[in-house]
Amino acid sequence: MISIPESVEDAIVNLLRLANTKLPEDVGWALEAAASWETNEIAYSQLGGIMDNVKKAEFMGRPMCQDTGVPVFYVSGKFDASIEKSIRNGVRRATSEIPLRPNTVHPLTRENPGDNLGDGMPVIHYTPTDDDHTEITVLPKGAGAENMTKLVMLNPADGTAGVKKFIISTVLEAGGRPCPPTVVGVGIGGTSDMCVKMAKEALLRPTDHVNTNDDERKLEEELFTILNASGLGPMGLGGDSTVLRVHIKTAYCHTASLPVAVNLNCWAARRATVRIMKDGTSRYGQW
Amino acid sequence: MITIHSPADERTVRNLELGQVVHIDGTIITGRDEMHMRALSSKNVPKELNFATLFHCGPIMIRDGKEWKAIAAGPTTSARMDTMEAEMIERFKIRIIIGKGGMSDDVLKAMKDNGCVYLAAIGGAAVSLAECLRCTGIEWEELGMAEAMWKFTAKQFGPLVVAMDAHGNSLYKNVGSKVNRTIKDHS
Numbered sequence: 001m002i003s004i005p006e007s008v009e010d011a012i013v014n015l016l017r018l019a020n021t022k023l024p025e026d027v028g029w030a031l032e033a034a035a036s037w038e039t040n041e042i043a044y045s046q047l048g049g050i051m052d053n054v055k056k057a058e059f060m061g062r063p064m065c066q067d068t069g070v071p072v073f074y075v076s077g078k079f080d081a082s083i084e085k086s087i088r089n090g091v092r093r094a095t096s097e098i099p100l101r102p103n104t105v106h107p108l109t110r111e112n113p114g115d116n117l118g119d120g121m122p123v124i125h126y127t128p129t130d131d132d133h134t135e136i137t138v139l140p141k142g143a144g145a146e147n148m149t150k151l152v153m154l155n156p157a158d159g160t161a162g163v164k165k166f167i168i169s170t171v172l173e174a175g176g177r178p179c180p181p182t183v184v185g186v187g188i189g190g191t192s193d194m195c196v197k198m199a200k201e202a203l204l205r206p207t208d209h210v211n212t213n214d215d216e217r218k219l220e221e222e223l224f225t226i227l228n229a230s231g232l233g234p235m236g237l238g239g240d241s242t243v244l245r246v247h248i249k250t251a252y253c254h255t256a257s258l259p260v261a262v263n264l265n266c267w268a269a270r271r272a273t274v275r276i277m278k279d280g281t282s283r284y285g286q287w
Numbered sequence: 288m289i290t291i292h293s294p295a296d297e298r299t300v301r302n303l304e305l306g307q308v309v310h311i312d313g314t315i316i317t318g319r320d321e322m323h324m325r326a327l328s329s330k331n332v333p334k335e336l337n338f339a340t341l342f343h344c345g346p347i348m349i350r351d352g353k354e355w356k357a358i359a360a361g362p363t364t365s366a367r368m369d370t371m372e373a374e375m376i377e378r379f380k381i382r383i384i385i386g387k388g389g390m391s392d393d394v395l396k397a398m399k400d401n402g403c404v405y406l407a408a409i410g411g412a413a414v415s416l417a418e419c420l421r422c423t424g425i426e427w428e429e430l431g432m433a434e435a436m437w438k439f440t441a442k443q444f445g446p447l448v449v450a451m452d453a454h455g456n457s458l459y460k461n462v463g464s465k466v467n468r469t470i471k472d473h474s
Contacts, residue, residue, distance in 0.1 A: 066359035176388035179410035
């Protein structure tokens with residue numbers, strides 16, 4: 001494949017187009033797996049409708065969901081301060097070119113600038129590394145799932161049982177609102193802000209990611225089983241597929257603290273990454 | 288397969304049963320948070336609100352020459368409109384609500400009292416659903432693309448599941464009682 005150097009701004013437009021129109025393959029596989037064990041007729045047809053829509057969106061080059069969310073960016077590698085301007089310009093252009101729904105508003109006046117920008121928008125997280133390339137990942141986050149986010153500061157005595165209880169009730173009490181089957185991102189530990197950040201970062205993992213920490217992996221698997229046996233089902237209409245995956249991310253915390261955060265992703269668990277090489281060429285993927 | 292012609296009459300919606308899968312032919316208007324607030328605080332409202340099929344949706348629309356075209360139009364979370372919907376149903380005799388995730392007991396009661404059903408669309412199936420819609424106009428455009436009231440003519444719009452009927456029954460409540468057992472088991 002021949003790559004022609006392109007600007008960061010162009011790369012952002014392409015990245016947002018990829019993320020919004022094409023579901024990552026691993027999420028597609030997870031949906032197919034869910035359909036294979038689904039015994040509820042309504043649930044099965046909901047999953048069928050979802051997969052039908054995913055194919056149409058990719059084929060027609062349209063956003064798979066009208067809620068194109070707010071784009072959350074993760075920038076790593078080598079970059080300088082100019083990257084923020086390029087990302088903002090890319091978001092503005094993508095909003096009219098793809099198009100994306102203009103979603104950002106002032107929190108109190110609800111005034112909408114129409115370009116998905118505004119103070120603090122888009123959200124950009126930076127991690128400088130010693131690499132000589134830049135990697136930008138976008139997570140378009142719809143409000144249906146984002147609105148179900150919860151953080152709790154448990155007592156250390158609540159232990160793993162308390163953590164489990166909080167995750168189960170958060171996912172199940174959300175009902176059909178976050179568009180299940182969802183991907184469940186969990187942050188455990190850190191400080192309050194870090195905990196919520198980890199819960200969202202957990203959603204960047206592909207659904208076939210294997211947690212290398214045995215305790216965390218076992219907890220993920222246990223929660224996956226419990227949540228899918230709950231009967232909530234796709235769109236909360238009943239069935240055997242409530243979650244596609246549970247991802248847990250942990251960090252050390254204060255000895256007096258046990259923070260837990262849950263951040264959900266709808267079935268349209270969109271993400272895409274671009275790696276911009278030293279020579280200005282770009283490689284796109286949904287790894 | 289059941290096709291409902293919209294605007295629907297009370298008898299049609301009262302005959303629908305939980306779990307039935309239906310499609311809609313006819314008129315559909317969209318409305319979410321801001322549209323509800325505007326409709327309930329305005330003296331003059333668009334006539335299409337009366338006996339409407341109200342779709343909780345903030346679509347992505349593009350200008351196609353002179354006309355507007357929906358390119359993505361899936362349901363939004365209905366629960367955000369919980370506190371306003373009962374009054375909407377009473378005041379405008381909304382016959383059909385299309386959304387996702389279901390609505391509160393107050394809304395369920397208003398649906399029973401006034402003759403209205405809640406149909407669940409597939410959340411996120413925005414391209415498939417947009418393909419069933421032809422835009423006929425817009426009201427309250429100043430509310431913005433997501434919040435304005437869009438007017439559509441639908442053809443075989445669906446599939447939609449009868450999730451809350453006009454007799455006080457709700458699929459979400461039935462599912463909820465099972466789901467609550469799991470929550471209880473781990474508390």
